[in-house]
Amino acid sequence: MDVTTKLLMTQRKLYHIIAALTHKKVLFQDVVDITASLESVFMAAKFKNKFLTINRKKIEIVRFLGSGSLGGVWEIKNELGYPKALKVLYKLREVNTEKFLEKLAILKKISHPNILKMETTGIISRYNLQSLLDEEQIEQNSVEEVPYFTMPYAAINLADYIVTQKENLLERVKLSLHLCSAVRKIHQLKIYNEKMQVESLEHGNLKFSNLLLIAKNNTFSLKVGDLGIEPSLGVDRHHTSQTAMEKQDDFATTQKTLNELLSSLHEQLKSLPSICDQKALDIWTDKLREIEQHMRREKSARSFLHLGIKLYGNSAYQYALKDFDKALSLDNNLYEAHLYKGLTLQEMDKSEEAEKCYHQAISVNDLDPRAHENLGEIYSQRREFDKAIAFFEKAIHLDRDMPFCYASLGSIYKEKELYDKAITVFSKLIALEEDCVPAYIDRGDVYFAVCEYENAQKDYQKAFDLENDNEEIKAKLALANEKLKG
Ligand SMILES: Nc1ncnc2c1ncn2[C@@H]1O[C@H](COP(=O)(O)OP(=O)(O)O)[C@@H](O)[C@H]1O
Ligand SMILES: [Mg+2]
Numbered sequence: 001m002d003v004t005t006k007l008l009m010t011q012r013k014l015y016h017i018i019a020a021l022t023h024k025k026v027l028f029q030d031v032v033d034i035t036a037s038l039e040s041v042f043m044a045a046k047f048k049n050k051f052l053t054i055n056r057k058k059i060e061i062v063r064f065l066g067s068g069s070l071g072g073v074w075e076i077k078n079e080l081g082y083p084k085a086l087k088v089l090y091k092l093r094e095v096n097t098e099k100f101l102e103k104l105a106i107l108k109k110i111s112h113p114n115i116l117k118m119e120t121t122g123i124i125s126r127y128n129l130q131s132l133l134d135e136e137q138i139e140q141n142s143v144e145e146v147p148y149f150t151m152p153y154a155a156i157n158l159a160d161y162i163v164t165q166k167e168n169l170l171e172r173v174k175l176s177l178h179l180c181s182a183v184r185k186i187h188q189l190k191i192y193n194e195k196m197q198v199e200s201l202e203h204g205n206l207k208f209s210n211l212l213l214i215a216k217n218n219t220f221s222l223k224v225g226d227l228g229i230e231p232s233l234g235v236d237r238h239h240t241s242q243t244a245m246e247k248q249d250d251f252a253t254t255q256k257t258l259n260e261l262l263s264s265l266h267e268q269l270k271s272l273p274s275i276c277d278q279k280a281l282d283i284w285t286d287k288l289r290e291i292e293q294h295m296r297r298e299k300s301a302r303s304f305l306h307l308g309i310k311l312y313g314n315s316a317y318q319y320a321l322k323d324f325d326k327a328l329s330l331d332n333n334l335y336e337a338h339l340y341k342g343l344t345l346q347e348m349d350k351s352e353e354a355e356k357c358y359h360q361a362i363s364v365n366d367l368d369p370r371a372h373e374n375l376g377e378i379y380s381q382r383r384e385f386d387k388a389i390a391f392f393e394k395a396i397h398l399d400r401d402m403p404f405c406y407a408s409l410g411s412i413y414k415e416k417e418l419y420d421k422a423i424t425v426f427s428k429l430i431a432l433e434e435d436c437v438p439a440y441i442d443r444g445d446v447y448f449a450v451c452e453y454e455n456a457q458k459d460y461q462k463a464f465d466l467e468n469d470n471e472e473i474k475a476k477l478a479l480a481n482e483k484l485k486g
Pocket of ligand 1: 066067069072151152153155157210
């Protein structure tokens with residue numbers, strides 16, 4: 001059994017295993033990709049020679065990257081020492097090499113930021129192939145010379161990206177836009193076919209391993225590889241080995257890729273038409289651009305917010321305020337920018353403006369207790385107790401773990417002589433913070449006011465145990481003891 005057949009058998013087995021494991025329909029493509037990586041392992045083990053001469057230039061071969069239906073790809077270093085990829089089409093059979101090279105020369109002229117550039121092209125002799133392939137593989141080929149081309153080296157392809165990179169939605173949107181842009185360009189291109197007729201180009205095999213990611217400045221850009229090399233070049237099936245794939249519809253493949261990359265945006269994208277032609281692709285592109293722009297604004301709004309919070313922490317309120325305003329001008333729905341703007345204004349004694357900010361924060365998100373708590377505090381200071389109670393209670397309802405709210409609320413109830421409620425609230429505070437001296441004093445005061453001197457004495461005693469150099473507590477304790485005796 002030859003290598004390819006063995007791999008095909010493995011592929012079938014894998015298909016069944018994965019399908020059984022996931023209970024899902026596994027895409028044929030996924031399995032082909034797994035198979036390709038198995039083949040890489042197999043070949044890497046056999047690959048020993050380090051140098052190759054092409055076009056009279058000595059090239060260093062770094063490692064074997066993988067193989068597909070037409071040949072293999074190796075990482076090399078060019079004569080200047082830069083990493084490049086070399087694709088050798090050693091699986092092509094009975095192909096007119098001269099004509100093929102003419103085609104490569106045309107493809108070489110295609111230049112687009114999201115289409116992988118074909119850099120140098122040429123032929124490798126059968127003799128030179130020994131540096132790359134083993135005897136068995138060379139024997140399977142009858143041809144004396146095989147075409148090759150070099151291209152930029154890509155750090156990973158999209159299949160690796162989806163598995164290894166953590167979810168970064170903005171980057172995924174950007175990569176999706178790159179793919180849309182490449183597909184759009186490809187379908188606008190016209191080239192001469194073998195009969196010298198003008199023909200529209202299509203890719204025909206936009207699978208993940210042909211979507212290569214070039215790393216630059218900590219981000220990736222996507223480039224479509226193998227344009228014109230895949231079925232659309234007119235390489236008939238009998239010219240290639242048996243793993244050759246049928247031509248796939250570029251729009252449908254693009255749709256699948258975007259679905260995979262952007263699964264978390266499903267809700268936002270589901271009203272768009274399915275990608276079946278250039279027009280639908282343009283609609284997707286516009287929508288993705290809009291999403292990308294929005295996300296960029298959100299991201300920079302968050303940068304201003306964080307800067308503002310730092311300045312607020314350093315009491316540089318004037319500057320902090322400017323950053324919060326900037327953040328809000330970029331994204332008016334940023335809860336924390338409203339909240340911190342309010343805090344800053346409070347520090348600057350502008351409580352009316354702060355009040356407005358907190359109300360805006362609540363209109364953005366009424367499930368976060370912090371703006372409610374701060375409003376409660378503002379109204380409490382203004383002695384608008386009913387309003388204050390409503391906001392503190394809402395804050396506690398949203399998050400029970402708010403000691404400050406209990407303390408303020410208890411004081412208001414105490415002030416309003418709603419003693420039962422005050423006792424309940426101070427008791428909750430004590431349950432949250434067992435060592436909170438003011439809470440014991442406050443509750444003691446309430447007990448004292450309702451003539452429950454025994455309870456009052458216990459609370460003052462507890463406060464005294466925690467803080468025995470406090471004259472105020474000492475006096476209160478003495479008074480309670482006196483009442484108990486008297
Ligand atoms: N320019 C490149 N840089 C890095 N890896 C590449 C490059 N071109 C192709 N590859 C990788 O080499 C492997 C084989 O590619 P190829 O021969 O085109 O087969 P296929 O695309 O069918 O997997 C793939 O994993 C592909 O991602
Ligand atoms: Mg490929």
